[in-house]
Structure formats: structure tokens, C-alpha cells
Amino acid sequence: MVFDLWKQIKAKKFAPIYLLYGVESFLINETRQHLINHLLNEEEMDFNLFSYDLEETPIDVALEDAETFPFMGERKLIFLQNPAFLTSEKTKEKVEHNLSKLEAYIKEPSPFTVLVFIAPYEKLDERKKITKELKRNAAILEAKKLNEVELKSWIKERAALNHVEIEEEAVELILSLAGTNLFMLTSEIDKLALYSGAGNGINVHMVENLVSRSLEQNIFTLIDKIVNRKIEEALRIYYDLLKQNEEPIKILSIITGQFRLIYQVKELARRGYGQQQIAGHLKVHPFRIKLAAGQANVFGDKELTHIMKSLAETDYQMKTGGMNKELLIEMFLFRLHHK
Known part of the structure; x- marks a missing residue:
């Protein structure tokens, strides 16, 4: 390596x-x-x-x-x-x-x-x-894109370069929160190592409190809360994004992209594609495919179709109507929860 x-x-x-x-x-x-x-x-x-x-x-x-x-x-x-x-x-x-x-x-x-x-x-x-x-x-x-196993090894090796060890659960959590971008991962590991101090370890508690969430990861977590019917936690994430001055239209675009990915993964899996094949076909990192596949299992075909239509309608209203943009996404989240 x-x-x-x-x-x-x-x-x-x-x-x-x-x-x-x-x-x-x-x-x-x-x-x-x-x-x-x-x-x-x-x-x-x-x-x-x-x-x-x-x-x-x-x-x-x-x-x-x-x-x-x-x-x-x-x-x-x-x-x-x-x-x-x-x-x-x-x-x-x-x-x-x-x-x-x-x-x-x-x-x-x-x-x-x-x-x-x-x-x-x-x-x-x-x-x-x-x-x-x-x-x-x-x-x-x-210099190829690293798969999930290589990314985990990368995180451990990077921690070792900083003279600290990292718990296995903490490795999983960093990938979930920070994503697969090596620039982001390296920055977060170096920050955690500095906080931990040489000779000590990085644990889950440190990761939860110190790792920065990218916009995409925040929205992935938001969708995960919706999938698990935790509407209050999903709305809390959404309101936090608004406080960070994230544009509603950008938030909606990433939500749409994630549900499109879930839809595509579900359809390709039905056709017999493995996760690595799906990743290659969609040109998306295998770790994201793995997470999307888990979410895809929660939704039925009709429900996903309904969600995609609802997202398209929300996008149209946001771009052409006079309705409050923040409220449009909030309404979409409530409808999704109810569904």
C-alpha cells in the first residue's frame, strides 16, 4: 500500500x-x-x-x-x-x-x-x-479509489502515523460521518489524533463529538432517520442545516440524489447485479452503495416511486412558486414520515 x-x-x-x-x-x-x-x-x-x-x-x-x-x-x-x-x-x-x-x-x-x-x-x-x-x-x-476494506486500513495507518490507535467501532463511525474523501478523512484523523495525544487511543465518543459532518453526510443521516421513522431527529438535522445557512434548494438536490441512488441500487440489485458491479455501473464509491442498499431494503417499489414524484413536485414548487422554500422541505419530510 x-x-x-x-x-x-x-x-x-x-x-x-x-x-x-x-x-x-x-x-x-x-x-x-x-x-x-x-x-x-x-x-x-x-x-x-x-x-x-x-x-x-x-x-x-x-x-x-x-x-x-x-x-x-x-x-x-x-x-x-x-x-x-x-x-x-x-x-x-x-x-x-x-x-x-x-x-x-x-x-x-x-x-x-x-x-x-x-x-x-x-x-x-x-x-x-x-x-x-x-x-x-x-x-x-x-492511486486508485480505495474500497471499504482499504479505507478502513487507511484510517488505521493514518492514526498510527500520528502515534495513536483507533478502535474498530470508531473506524466505522468515521466512514459513516465523514464519507470516503481522503482529504476529509485525513483531516479528521489528524484532528482526532491531536486531541487524543500521542500514545493514546481514538474512541467512538471522540468521533461523535469532534468529526465534522459534510452536507452530504448530514443529509444521508437525515434520510436514515426518516427510514427508521425518527421524524423529530430528522427535523433537528434539517433545522441545523438551515442554521448553517445551507440553501434549501441545495439540500433538496442532495436529498433527491440520495433517493435516486436508493432507487437505482434497488432496481439493479433486482436485476442480479452485485454491489461492486452496481458501484462500477453508477460510478459511485462501493461504501455508498453498501449504505444505500441497506436503506433500499426498507422501501417498497411503489413507495420509492411515490417519493421520487413528491421530490419532483417539491423541486418544481421551489423553483416556480411563491411558497416558503424551507417549509416545502419540511412538508416533504412530514409526508415521507406519514407515508
């Missing part, structure tokens, strides 16, 4: 070439920052830190730089952004790249340069010779 790569970087065990690819930008950005922090000191950064956009600059220019001795310090650090020649994606390349020169460099990299390819693409073209050569010789980070 990524933590193993970071540990090597922290121990100053640098590879001559790195390949960071995938769509999880947080993992790529963190790895990039780790390399900068541990490979160069502040005095060296102005002279030995370089970045090239390969959509604008030929690879030859970057390789010439890589083969030039560093002005100060022991190593250069060079980032190569957007190497589209590693993918099969169609791009409007403005420059031509001498890939044979790159292949030669990969086989014999400069001993005083760390070359980092940053490829923000979901997949690389494994059929291409240059891709094969790079994957054979580089230290690789596949």
Missing part, C-alpha cells in the same frame, strides 16, 4: 524513477509532497526542484535536465506531469516526444536525479513498450 512507499521515502531510500498514476489525486499529491520534503532541504529547492508539463514540453528537454549535475546538494527532483504517451486516451498533443531516448534513460537512469512521472489517468496502456519498460523499472504508486 501507499504507506510502504512513504516509509521508504521517509527513510531516504529513494528510487531513481517513480510512476504515480491514477485518479485519486490526494495520494499523488501526498506522495509528491513526501518526496519534496525528504529529498531536498529548503536551500536546494530553488536549484534542484523542477516540473515539466509533457503536454507542453518535449521529453528530451526534461531528460537533458535529468542528466545535468545538480547545482547544489546531492540530487535533483524532477516531476513530469501529464505523460499522455503512457495511455490510450486521445489527447491533443502539442509536442513530439523522443520515446526511444526515454527508453534508454529508463534502462540507465541518472544516479543524481529522481524522476517522477505523474499520470492522472485511470488506466495506462499496458500494450505500449514504453509503459512496460517504465512499470518494469520504476517504483509504482497506483
Whole structure:
């Protein structure tokens, strides 16, 4: 996992070439920052830190730089952004790249340069010779979206980096409250670790009191309260959102999106799709599919159809009528509870 790569970087065990690819930008950005922090000191950064956009600059220019001795310090650090020649994606390349020169460099990299390819693409073209050569010789980070098991492992590892342990129930609760965004999760874990103090533990009570809820997670919790017929708690969440100056039309949009997801999950499950297949088909994180599937079991087909129609009517009234927008959502919640 990524933590193993970071540990090597922290121990100053640098590879001559790195390949960071995938769509999880947080993992790529963190790895990039780790390399900068541990490979160069502040005095060296102005002279030995370089970045090239390969959509604008030929690879030859970057390789010439890589083969030039560093002005100060022991190593250069060079980032190569957007190497589209590693993918099969169609791009409007403005420059031509001498890939044979790159292949030669990969086989014999400069001993005083760390070359980092940053490829923000979901997949690389494994059929291409240059891709094969790079994957054979580089230290690789596949920055993919983490599944539920990997997210739980991430939370535990992040806590361990802060020298604290985290209870299993607390891990589950953080995912439920903060969602699956790694930027958000990292921020919350670091905050909890700071509150807990090194050598101590993070428990459920701390998570309940300290973890910030995103708007989407608040609305998911609101819907969960409705599902379980807890109208008073649902309304309390709604009123809190209004106090935070959240726009009713935005709240309604996210409620609609969540019920649409519940409807889609229910329908696809009936057709025999597994949760992983549904996640891939809808391009939604598997953890969200798991939660929506649990909510889908509570609603019948006719009830879900009725809810979707009611949401459409509420949306129409909110955009065209003169009725109070806050009251429209409140009325929808009461109707849903009654139903």
C-alpha cells in the first residue's frame, strides 16, 4: 500500500524513477509532497526542484535536465506531469516526444536525479513498450479509489502515523460521518489524533463529538432517520442545516440524489447485479452503495416511486412558486414520515 512507499521515502531510500498514476489525486499529491520534503532541504529547492508539463514540453528537454549535475546538494527532483504517451486516451498533443531516448534513460537512469512521472489517468496502456519498460523499472504508486476494506486500513495507518490507535467501532463511525474523501478523512484523523495525544487511543465518543459532518453526510443521516421513522431527529438535522445557512434548494438536490441512488441500487440489485458491479455501473464509491442498499431494503417499489414524484413536485414548487422554500422541505419530510 501507499504507506510502504512513504516509509521508504521517509527513510531516504529513494528510487531513481517513480510512476504515480491514477485518479485519486490526494495520494499523488501526498506522495509528491513526501518526496519534496525528504529529498531536498529548503536551500536546494530553488536549484534542484523542477516540473515539466509533457503536454507542453518535449521529453528530451526534461531528460537533458535529468542528466545535468545538480547545482547544489546531492540530487535533483524532477516531476513530469501529464505523460499522455503512457495511455490510450486521445489527447491533443502539442509536442513530439523522443520515446526511444526515454527508453534508454529508463534502462540507465541518472544516479543524481529522481524522476517522477505523474499520470492522472485511470488506466495506462499496458500494450505500449514504453509503459512496460517504465512499470518494469520504476517504483509504482497506483492511486486508485480505495474500497471499504482499504479505507478502513487507511484510517488505521493514518492514526498510527500520528502515534495513536483507533478502535474498530470508531473506524466505522468515521466512514459513516465523514464519507470516503481522503482529504476529509485525513483531516479528521489528524484532528482526532491531536486531541487524543500521542500514545493514546481514538474512541467512538471522540468521533461523535469532534468529526465534522459534510452536507452530504448530514443529509444521508437525515434520510436514515426518516427510514427508521425518527421524524423529530430528522427535523433537528434539517433545522441545523438551515442554521448553517445551507440553501434549501441545495439540500433538496442532495436529498433527491440520495433517493435516486436508493432507487437505482434497488432496481439493479433486482436485476442480479452485485454491489461492486452496481458501484462500477453508477460510478459511485462501493461504501455508498453498501449504505444505500441497506436503506433500499426498507422501501417498497411503489413507495420509492411515490417519493421520487413528491421530490419532483417539491423541486418544481421551489423553483416556480411563491411558497416558503424551507417549509416545502419540511412538508416533504412530514409526508415521507406519514407515508
